[in-house]
Amino acid sequence: MHRLALSAVLVLAALSAAADPLPSWKDGPAKQAITGFVTDVTKAGGKDFVPPAQRIAVFDNDGTLWIEQPMYTQLAFVLDRLKVLAPAHPEWTEQQPFKAALEGDLATLGAAGSEGLLQLVIATHSGMTSAEFETIALDWIGAARHPRFQQPYTQLIYQPMLELLEYLRGNGFKTFIVSGGGADFMRPWSETVYGIPPEQVIGSQIAQRFEVRDGVPVIVREPEVAFIDDQAGKPVGIQRHIGRRPILAFGNSDGDIQMLQWTTGAPGPSLGLILHHTDAEREYAYDRESHFGRLDKALALAPENGWVLVSMKDAWSHLFPPTQGSQPDE
Amino acid sequence: MHRLALSAVLVLAALSAAADPLPSWKDGPAKQAITGFVTDVTKAGGKDFVPPAQRIAVFDNDGTLWIEQPMYTQLAFVLDRLKVLAPAHPEWTEQQPFKAALEGDLATLGAAGSEGLLQLVIATHSGMTSAEFETIALDWIGAARHPRFQQPYTQLIYQPMLELLEYLRGNGFKTFIVSGGGADFMRPWSETVYGIPPEQVIGSQIAQRFEVRDGVPVIVREPEVAFIDDQAGKPVGIQRHIGRRPILAFGNSDGDIQMLQWTTGAPGPSLGLILHHTDAEREYAYDRESHFGRLDKALALAPENGWVLVSMKDAWSHLFPPTQGSQPDE
Numbered sequence: 001m002h003r004l005a006l007s008a009v010l011v012l013a014a015l016s017a018a019a020d021p022l023p024s025w026k027d028g029p030a031k032q033a034i035t036g037f038v039t040d041v042t043k044a045g046g047k048d049f050v051p052p053a054q055r056i057a058v059f060d061n062d063g064t065l066w067i068e069q070p071m072y073t074q075l076a077f078v079l080d081r082l083k084v085l086a087p088a089h090p091e092w093t094e095q096q097p098f099k100a101a102l103e104g105d106l107a108t109l110g111a112a113g114s115e116g117l118l119q120l121v122i123a124t125h126s127g128m129t130s131a132e133f134e135t136i137a138l139d140w141i142g143a144a145r146h147p148r149f150q151q152p153y154t155q156l157i158y159q160p161m162l163e164l165l166e167y168l169r170g171n172g173f174k175t176f177i178v179s180g181g182g183a184d185f186m187r188p189w190s191e192t193v194y195g196i197p198p199e200q201v202i203g204s205q206i207a208q209r210f211e212v213r214d215g216v217p218v219i220v221r222e223p224e225v226a227f228i229d230d231q232a233g234k235p236v237g238i239q240r241h242i243g244r245r246p247i248l249a250f251g252n253s254d255g256d257i258q259m260l261q262w263t264t265g266a267p268g269p270s271l272g273l274i275l276h277h278t279d280a281e282r283e284y285a286y287d288r289e290s291h292f293g294r295l296d297k298a299l300a301l302a303p304e305n306g307w308v309l310v311s312m313k314d315a316w317s318h319l320f321p322p323t324q325g326s327q328p329d330e
Numbered sequence: 331m332h333r334l335a336l337s338a339v340l341v342l343a344a345l346s347a348a349a350d351p352l353p354s355w356k357d358g359p360a361k362q363a364i365t366g367f368v369t370d371v372t373k374a375g376g377k378d379f380v381p382p383a384q385r386i387a388v389f390d391n392d393g394t395l396w397i398e399q400p401m402y403t404q405l406a407f408v409l410d411r412l413k414v415l416a417p418a419h420p421e422w423t424e425q426q427p428f429k430a431a432l433e434g435d436l437a438t439l440g441a442a443g444s445e446g447l448l449q450l451v452i453a454t455h456s457g458m459t460s461a462e463f464e465t466i467a468l469d470w471i472g473a474a475r476h477p478r479f480q481q482p483y484t485q486l487i488y489q490p491m492l493e494l495l496e497y498l499r500g501n502g503f504k505t506f507i508v509s510g511g512g513a514d515f516m517r518p519w520s521e522t523v524y525g526i527p528p529e530q531v532i533g534s535q536i537a538q539r540f541e542v543r544d545g546v547p548v549i550v551r552e553p554e555v556a557f558i559d560d561q562a563g564k565p566v567g568i569q570r571h572i573g574r575r576p577i578l579a580f581g582n583s584d585g586d587i588q589m590l591q592w593t594t595g596a597p598g599p600s601l602g603l604i605l606h607h608t609d610a611e612r613e614y615a616y617d618r619e620s621h622f623g624r625l626d627k628a629l630a631l632a633p634e635n636g637w638v639l640v641s642m643k644d645a646w647s648h649l650f651p652p653t654q655g656s657q658p659d660e
Contacts, residue, residue, distance in 0.1 A: 184573065191383060198572065199529075209562070209566065219569050234540075240556075244517075261542060
């Protein structure tokens with residue numbers, strides 16, 4: 001694209017953003033709930049005004065900011081990583097759940113449950129320094145492709161959510177990720193991809209240890225889980241990390257129920273939102289029966305708690321951000 | 331003070347700040363090290379330029395940002411709190427270390443060591459909700475007075491450090507507290523006092539649990555230590571919370587050694603600073619022999635690591651911020 005043409009596009013984009021901060025959101029109840037809430041809490045002197053310091057917004061990651069089907073992205077990372085490490089672990093060819101993982105036997109893997117999954121996570125996420133793990137995660141995320149869309153996972157993020165994050169930040173909100181996934185898996189790219197710096201990424205963590213190794217200070221990742229930031233762990237993670245209660249929470253699964261309860265269960269203005277994956281054509285349609293991102297109890301709890309259901313199919317005009325290079329370069 | 335006079339003072343303060351961002355720092359090697367470092371890392375195109383997102387500065391709290399003698403402020407809180415709780419715990423009159431704490435028997439308390447201290451912390455910091463603890467901490471910090479200075483502890487903070495925090499933030503740094511003290515003890519007032527929001531306060535933490543109690547979501551503080559943010563715990567706390575390595579660290583005791591090592595032990599520009607309490611007249615003079623804030627090994631490590639020693643007596647022209655109301659109101 002010529003520089004002039006690029007400038008024109010950027011100007012048009014800026015003008016359009018001024019006109020509508022959420023251009024990929026269709027007019028409807030979800031968009032109205034969001035813009036109404038932001039207008040209310042930012043209106044100086046209004047009855048629902050919230051000072052900027054207290055405008056904390058928390059977002060689940062898997063299935064809320066980016067794709068989580070056909071499996072959590074971090075699980076795809078784990079399975080790839082196990083293959084890399086397998087030659088040094090001949091015992092894995094006989095030992096479950098490693099055998100199943102290496103053979104791609106998802107049924108056996110599923111039967112191993114979260115206990116089994118944790119073993120795989122520990123085997124692939126510990127034993128190296130923090131700097132080494134950052135390189136491993138960055139290399140993988142740069143090279144891996146989603147099996148259906150054949151795109152990098154960092155391209156399979158939701159454009160409407162990028163707009164929402166930006167819109168909130170433009171209105172004095174501080175945006176945080178609160179994910180069941182590993183904090184250190186997301187942090188190497190969260191700022192580039194979402195505009196969320198690593199210190200605003202809350203997630204599950206394994207134990208870490210500081211040591212000076214041959215005169216060089218390192219942090220070593222230990223084979224032990226330190227914190228699981230899921231379900232009732234989410235409000236605890238928020239309290240540990242942020243120390244104040246969010247006023248906006250956006251999730252998509254039963255793992256987000258407690259985060260939504262904590263955010264909206266206090267006096268004062270708050271907004272809870274749930275993304276409902278209803279779009280088999282552009283992405284996936286799933287809820288009560290899904291292994292990943294199951295949305296069951298939260299669906300039932302939404303009406304009585306005033307949580308806004310966002311149907312992907314109905315609420316969003318665009319899904320993924322425009323692919324770089326997909327437009328002709330002229 | 332008349333409004334006009336106040337405006338004049340503010341204008342003068344602003345002018346003076348423009349001329350010298352660190353007016354309470356005497357000209358000398360410490361001030362030069364700081365301003366030289368900040369100039370280098372903010373100089374676009376310079377060889378030591380650091381992008382704003384990576385300008386992370388970490389500060390110990392006790393003895394670095396505020397007073398820590400004759401005992402850690404949080405220990406004074408613990409001792410006061412035990413007296414409030416004692417009527418409901420008749421067993422404490424016979425049980426150590428509670429008996430010693432209630433009788434002010436600091437020798438026995440000292441002999442009980444950190445294990446004993448931890449028992450007292452747990453007894454006073456758990457069993458309530460997060461909101462209840464916030465109120466308890468805020469009420470105490472508002473009412474308590476330092477035994478020597480007869481001032482609120484939040485007044486016994488160091489004016490030169492307030493100027494440094496502000497100077498760093500004005501140069502694109504993000505400022506964090508990294509304290510061995512309890513995060514939730516500092517967070518209720520850290521923003522008002524230091525301009526550091528709760529989400530940038532890293533400290534020791536006890537376990538917490540989310541529950542919905544009679545329909546109301548609460549976070550309950552549990553009688554169990556979740557994390558000790560001291561010594562080798564400091565770089566781990568930094569990594570868990572921030573996920574990137576600071577480029578400036580400021581401490582004052584041996585508990586800060588590992589944080590200083592982690593900050594300055596990497597290639598690229600970094601600055602480590604140690605406040606040395608050398609001012610018995612205006613505050614206290616202590617180092618190798620002190621029970622609180624012992625500075626021994628760090629003194630020996632400073633030269634070889636290039637950590638800058640800041641002698642309170644020599645480097646600072648003013649110590650505490652001007653007392654509100656100490657100037658005539660006209």
